Amino acid sequence: MGTHRLSFRGQQLVSHGLHRFFSLPNYLAVAAEIATVPLLGRAYFSALLFTALKSVFL
Numbered sequence: 001m002g003t004h005r006l007s008f009r010g011q012q013l014v015s016h017g018l019h020r021f022f023s024l025p026n027y028l029a030v031a032a033e034i035a036t037v038p039l040l041g042r043a044y045f046s047a048l049l050f051t052a053l054k055s056v057f058l
Contacts, residue, residue, distance in 0.1 A: 031055065 007013075018025035034054050038047035 013019075018028070022028055031051065031054055035047050035051040038044075038050065
């Protein structure tokens, strides 16, 4: 379960772009989505709460 990473012998890891800051940049997109969807309905407390909870689990 979770995210799988493929690695090949003799190949270097990607170390440019968003990969410099995040090993899995998709997590950033998920966090932005979780923060944005409640804001569309003006649910500011829910946006803050669920974004904080998600950051704990990431």
